Amino acid sequence: MMHKLPPRRLLAIAAALALIGGQADASSGQSTPATSPGQADQACPLGSFHCAPRPYNYAMCRPNALLDFYDPSLGKDVSLRETSLTKVDAQHVDSSNQSVYHLSGDVKLQRADQQLQADSVDYNNVSTDYDARGNVRYQEAGQLLASSHMRGNTDASRGIADDVRYQMLDARGNGVAKQGHMLDAQHSRYVMATYSTCDVGHHLWEFRAKSITINKETGVGVARDATMRLGNVPFLYLPYFSFPTDDRRKSGFLYPTIGNTSRSGFEVSAPYYLNLAPNYDATLDPRIYSDRGAMLAGEFRYLVPGSNGQINVEYVPNDHGENDGLADIKGDSRYLVNLSDRTQLWKGWQFVGSYNHASDSSYLYDYGDALSHAAIYTLASNAAVMGGGKWWHASFGGTIYQNVNPFVTDRVLPYDQLPYATFGMNVPLSRWLEFGMDTSAVAFRKTGFVEGEREDLYPYLAADFGTSAWFVRPKVAYRYTAYQLDSGYDKYGYGGLLGSGGVSPFTQQSPSRALPIVSVDSGLVFDRNASLFGNSYTQTLEPRIYYLYVPYRNQNNLPVFDTSLMSFDYWQLFSPNQFSGADRQMDANNVTAALTTRLLDDSGAERLSASIGQIRYLSPQRVLGTDWVRSAYVAQLDVQLSDRWRLASSYQWSPNTRLTDMAAVELQRRLGTDGVFNFSYRYRRGLLEQYSASAVYPLSERWRLVGSWTYSVKDRETVEALAGVEYDSCCVSLRLVDRNYVNQAYYGFGPAPTGGNINQRDNAIMFEVVFKGLGSSGGQIDPLLRRDILGYQ
Structure with a gap:
């Protein structure tokens, strides 16, 4: 029989059950939302350097792995609860006592998304006591709950x-x-409780606790006498631990990291998180290295009104590693400090600073260049006040450097800039005309080298005429660079102190350079309809002419503080200077001719782009030291006619030497929905020739192989090789990766190192397990695979 009762009272039973059920997941710490099948299949676009992490994929979970009373036809809209009536279905209803309802025989109470079923239910409408007995089942939009017996009081929010x-x-x-x-409404306790994100009845892992208490008010749960099990085998015992039950932060142990590197041996890390206040926290990370001893690392983060920053410290009280001939560090204390801060000073102005310092030049070589850390040559520290407005920006500060390459001296360091100041502006004068300026003033400091101050002024006037079919962009600039060298300037050469019998190129203490820079960039854009492989495209043809004039100035008496010659590429065809800094300005009387064609699909996406160009020198390049009539031919080709593969290539051939100056080819192929294959070849005459290949190869729905390989033709050896395997299941993911590599960033400098613990080949291995919905045992593998495998997710 069907009855309609007031919506508040009887569904209070269901509400009480919901509170119990809603807290049952607290043993998970923090839950992870389930992933829809479509979400798991989203692939990173080909050619992307940064791919979004793959969301947890629960598609391998059993499709029917729900408690057996789940009703898929039940509504999902929780907002309808307060306005919906309660429908009651039972074989027997006794309401002879007007304050007590006795329901029995396949009792079903339903309102909106809520449904309660039981063999019998007694409810006191006055005291709000309830008693549900026999095969109690509750379902709502977010959860299912079953119990053999449930009783309590809804007004007092009590229940068992x-x-x-x-x-x-x-x-x-x-x-x-x-x-x-x-x-009560805020506190719950569970006896002999378990939790897992695996399929119901098929737990690869689970937590078991003798008791779990939940405090909703503080968002903290406490488990006592708890074990974590793989299958039925316990592998982690915790007599007491606390965990968050919502998004609020909570102090406690994070998951440990286990690994091995050839420089420091086996590593075990057990970080502990400290939630000190809502606006600052810290992490203590004690570590043990089998070959070097104990380390205490820590991180402190803060966020105060107008300021935020972070401090990281690593401290080794007694390094017992072998003396490898680089530095006598055995028995020494060693450390690394990293500090960063950003503080708002006033409107439009802020302070930005960082301090990075290691105890010795070998520190990062021993501790930092492991599985996923790229080698670092120098540590830079900077402090600056920066500001800006609608059409201007400015900064004032200083930068210093520390050498952390144990195989070279401090001669390789860049100049310290103490202090520096910059100012730039870009003011539109009309719709087609603008005035701009880039200026800098820097004091350069470096022991054993010529030192001094440099000012660089670069005002310009630029115009932009054109439509979608053509453009003409003339630009007139003036560059003035002046120096004030310190005393003793005549005792130095470009490379530092003069050798015996050397002659200094610095003949003036206050040299300067002034010159105009004039350029005109112009081009046309033609388009037509085209067809290729049965698909329609829009093809463009874009000729481009660029003229550049810069008069020659003798710059031999100017020091070289922060300037180097950039690698020649396609964009250098349209650049006013091939030097990266202000110490050198190339002369030019050049005309660049280039041609580009593109294929655009109906959505406007670029499917093919091909360009070729060359500079015609109307006068010799005296600063660059060449008298060529023309530059190398520079060509680029990018093709992606489908979402399955992509080809990118560039090529430079010099008609002057009749040799290839540079060549590069990159091929990327999609394998299924979550696999990828990459191949590349890179060549630069006299510098390098390398082949690289990398792949994520899915063996099945659960298994993937990952790997990368780089081979140097010049050195006739493998520069880096990486191999690993990934396993994914409904609730557990495993990764094992081994990396063997030449520490080329260090060994490429100076004489070959000597010592008992030095090897040009280093090795690192790491294992990671992810219990979906709980977290992982470490996060070092993912950054490595993202760096070495283009398109990895």
Whole structure:
């Protein structure tokens, strides 16, 4: 029989059960939302350097892995609860006592997304006591809960449930509890409780705790006498631990890291997170290195009104590693400090600073260049005040450097800039005309080298005429660079102190250089309809002419503080200077001719782009030291006619030497939905020739192989080789990666190192396990694979 009752009272039973069920997932710490099948199949676009992390994929979970009373036809809109009537279905209803309802025989109470089923239900409409007995089942939009017996009081938010089974629907998570106690609306306690994100009845892993208490007010749960199990085998015992039950932060241990490197041996890390205040926190990370001893690392983050920053410290009180001939560090204390801060000073102005310092030049070589850390040559520290407005920007500060390459001296360091100041502006004068300026003033300091101050002024006037079919962009600039060298300037050469019998090129203490820079950039854009492989495209043809004039100035008496010659590429065809800094300005009387064609699909996406260009020198390049009539031919080709593969290439051939100056080819192929293959070849005459290949190869839905390989033709050896395997299941992911590499960033300098613990080949291995919905044992593998495998997710 069907009855309609007031919506508030009887569904209070369901509300009480929801509170118990809603807390049952607390043993998970923090749950992870389930991933839809379509979300797991989203692939990173080909050619992307940064791919979004793959979301947890629960597609391999059993499609019917729900508690058996799940009703898919039940509504999902929780907002309808307050306005919906309660429908009651039962074989027998006794309401002879007008304050007590006795329901029995396949009792079903339904309102909106809520449904309660039981063999019998007694409810006191006055005291709000309730008693549901026999095969109690509750379902709502976010969860399922089953119990053999449930009783309590809805007004007092008290209740006891026996033999609880629960399952979360919005987030993966399920488990059982011998008994659940709702002490009040904010506090719950569970006896003999479990939690896992695996399929119901098929737990590869789970937590088991003798008791779990939940405080919703503070967002903290406490488990006592708990074990974590793989299958039925316990592998981690915690007599007491606390965890967050919502998004609020909570102090506690993070997951450990286990690995091995050839420089420091086996590593075990057990970080502990400290939630000190809402606006600052810290992490203590004690580590043990089998070959070097104990380390204490720490991180402190702060966020105060107008300021935020971070401090990282690593400290080794007694390094017992072998003396490798680089530095006598055995028995010494060693450390690394990294500090960064950003503070708002006033409107439009802020302070930005960083301090990075290591105890010795070998520190990062021993501790930093492991599995996923690229070698670092120098540590830079900087402090600056920066500001800007609608049409201007400015900065004032200083930068210093520390050498952290143990195989070279401090001669390789860049100049310290103490201090520096910059100012730039870009003011539109009309719709087609603008005035701009780039200026800098720097004091350069470096022991054993010529020192001094440099000012560089670069005002310009630029115009932009054109439509979508053509453009003409003339630009007139004036560059003035002046120096004030310190005393003793005549005792130095470009490379530092003069050798015996050397002659200094610095003949003036205050040299300067002034010259105009004139350029005109122009081009046309033609387009037509085209067809290729049965697809329609829009093809463009874009001729471009660029003229550049810069008069010659003798710059031999100017020091070289921060300037170097840049690698020649396609964009250098249209650049006013091939030097990266202000100490050198090339002369030019050049005309660049270039041609580009593109294929655009119906959506406007570029499917093919091909360009070729060359500079015609109307006068010799005296600063660059060449008298060639023309530059190398520079060509580029990018093709992606489908979402499955992409080809990118560039090529430079010099008609002057009749040799190839540079060549590069990159091929990327999609393998299924989550696999990728990359191949590249890079050549630069006299510098390098390398082949590289990398892949993510899916063997099955659960297994993937990952690997990368780089081979140097010049050195006739493998520069780096990486191999690994990934396993993914419904609730567990595993990764094992081994990396063997030449520490070329260090060994490429100076004489070959000597010593018992030095090898040009280093090795690192790391294992990572991810219990979906809980976290992982480390995060070092993912950055490495992202760096070495283009398109890795």
